[in-house]
Amino acid sequence: FGFLIGETLRRVTGRTISALLREYVTGPLGIVNDLHFGVPAGLLPRVACQVAPEGVPVMRPEPGSALERALPVGVRPSAANANRADFLTADIPSAGTMTARAAARMYAALLGDVEGVRLVSPERLALMAAITYRGPDEVVGIPTQWAFGYSPYRPGFMPAEGSAFGMPGANGSAAYADIGSGVAVAVMRNRFVIGDFTAATRIGQLACRFLA
Numbered sequence: 651f652g653f654l655i656g657e658t659l660r661r662v663t664g665r666t667i668s669a670l671l672r673e674y675v676t677g678p679l680g681i682v683n684d685l686h687f688g689v690p691a692g693l694l695p696r697v698a699c700q701v702a703p704e705g706v707p708v709m710r711p712e713p714g715s716a717l718e719r720a721l722p723v724g725v726r727p728s729a730a731n732a733n734r735a736d737f738l739t740a741d742i743p744s745a746g747t748m749t750a751r752a753a754a755r756m757y758a759a760l761l762g763d764v765e766g767v768r769l770v771s772p773e774r775l776a777l778m779a780a781i782t783y784r785g786p787d788e789v790v791g792i793p794t795q796w797a798f799g800y801s802p803y804r805p806g807f808m809p810a811e812g813s814a815f816g817m818p819g820a821n822g823s824a825a826y827a828d829i830g831s832g833v834a835v836a837v838m839r840n841r842f843v844i845g846d847f848t849a850a851t852r853i854g855q856l857a858c859r860f861l862a
Contacts, residue, residue, distance in 0.1 A: 667743050668741050671686075671687060675756060675769065676752070684752035685752035685756060686748065687742060687743055688739050689747050690739070691735075691739055699733055700729040716789045727844060729842035732842060748836075751836075755834075756769075756834075757834035776829075778815055779800070779814065780798065781802060782797060797815045801816060801826075803826075804854065806850070806852075806855060810830070814826055821840075821842040822844070822845070823850070824836070824847055833857055835857050837849050
């Protein structure tokens with residue numbers, strides 16, 4: 651699905667999603683080499699190898715389920731797929747490769763001014779964090795809620811509605827912005843464990859304690 655979004659945008663605008671990302675986000679923020687949809691081939695040696703710890707179960711959706719149809723084996727979240735050069739260099743808006751510093755800097759620039767760069771207005775920021783959907787996840791089949799393109803989920807916390815937005819990663823990475831505290835947090839992992847946000851939770855707690 652992410653690939654289709656990127657391809658549609660390229661056909662409509664004549665530009666790739668990565669080109670737009672560089673022009674409007676990573677270039678102005680000085681993180682052009684550190685946050686990508688598709689990693690330039692020359693930067694692949696910098697990418698940390700994803701490692702699946704022994705004994706961690708591999709994702710195996712129920713045969714015929716909506717999840718299996720949405721995630722065929724070739725794109726299913728796994729350390730092996732995440733390490734593939736063709737996957738890393740593909741221009742897919744639903745998958746990113748980045749450093750924690752770059753992700754935190756981007757979210758900070760959504761919250762406010764970062765060395766003269768502010769990505770959105772205060773009014774737009776409030777719209778981005780507002781809940782726009784509540785209901786069942788049609789693929790996973792669990793209750794869920796979403797902001798406009800972001801998740802309101804913050805690992806380890808139950809933020810007030812409209813106060814936090816971000817995105818958890820398939821391997822346990824997470825990045826988000828907290829409007830109330832003005833804090834942006836990003837945790838990138840190469841220990842590939844789906845749904846394990848222990849590190850993101852702990853680091854988020856430490857950040858809030860430091861600012862308290």
